[in-house]
Amino acid sequence: KQALTPKQRNQISPKLNQLELGHYHGLPKPHKPNTPLRPIIACINGPTTLISKFLNALLAPVFLTVVR
Secondary structure (H helix, E strand, O other): OOOOOHHHHHHHOOOHHHOOOOEEEEEEOOOOOOOOEEEEEEOOOOOOHHHHHHHHHHHHHHHHHHHO
């Protein structure tokens, strides 16, 4: 038996013509010596965005029933 239905597989498969690499930028830490940067990588439309949305939709109801 397959773990995912064809519809679910299609939902989590990245669309190759819409993929983007993560955009890196840094936020300064002014409270530290030499002001190092905190790395930030924005991954909107990245290769894992669709599976993240799928897992959130799958696990959010379970989480909400447990914490209530």
